[in-house]
Amino acid sequence: MGLSKLLILVVVAGMTVVSAARPAGNLFGKGDPISGEWAASFDVQGTAIPVTLKLRLVGSRVTGTSESPHTGSGIISNGRWAGNKLSFTLVSNHTTAAVTGSLKDGKFRGEFTRDGMHGSWQASKK
Numbered sequence: 001m002g003l004s005k006l007l008i009l010v011v012v013a014g015m016t017v018v019s020a021a022r023p024a025g026n027l028f029g030k031g032d033p034i035s036g037e038w039a040a041s042f043d044v045q046g047t048a049i050p051v052t053l054k055l056r057l058v059g060s061r062v063t064g065t066s067e068s069p070h071t072g073s074g075i076i077s078n079g080r081w082a083g084n085k086l087s088f089t090l091v092s093n094h095t096t097a098a099v100t101g102s103l104k105d106g107k108f109r110g111e112f113t114r115d116g117m118h119g120s121w122q123a124s125k126k
Contacts (some may be wrong), residue, residue, distance in 0.1 A: 002016055009071070021091050033103060034081060041121035042097075042112060053123060057081055071095060 038053040051068040055076065063078025074092030084110065090097045099109020101121065108123040 033106075034086065037126040038108070038123040039126050040108070040121055042121040043119045044114075045117065045119070053124075055079075062086065064088075066092065067090075071085065071105055 012075045020118040025053065034055050034061050035057045036055065038055060040051040040053050042049045042051055045083045049070045050066060051071070053064060053066050053076070055062055060081050062076065062081050064076040064079070066074035066076065071092040073088060074090050076088045076090055078087070079088035085100070087098075087100045090099055090112075095114050097112045097114035099112040099121065101108040101111065102121075108121070110121055112119055112121055116126070
């Protein structure tokens with residue numbers, strides 16, 4: 001077998017392994033409307049708190065981080081994505097919030113519960 005045929009065989013085999021290892025719907029970013037960086041705003045008792053969310057979708061599981069001048073760094077856990085609906089728990093040094101939302105026209109809008117308080121949030125992809 002010539003070197004060029006061997007190289008083609010290795011590349012095709014590698015692509016097969018990569019596509020088999022990636023969950024359906026996320027192959028090379030296709031079908032993944034949420035992974036990336038989002039500029040979010042959480043309304044806490046009438047005050048808008050800016051938060052940067054960095055989301056990663058793997059199958060239906062969502063992971064990521066948050067950063068805010070108000071709450072500092074945080075981790076996104078228990079994240080789920082199904083039917084254009086997102087849910088996750090946002091854990092930071094200052095608080096834990098249960099967050100839900102829907103994606104419409106490229107923007108998230110939703111609600112959260114934190115320390116017994118309820119509020120709304122929205123986000124646009126950066």
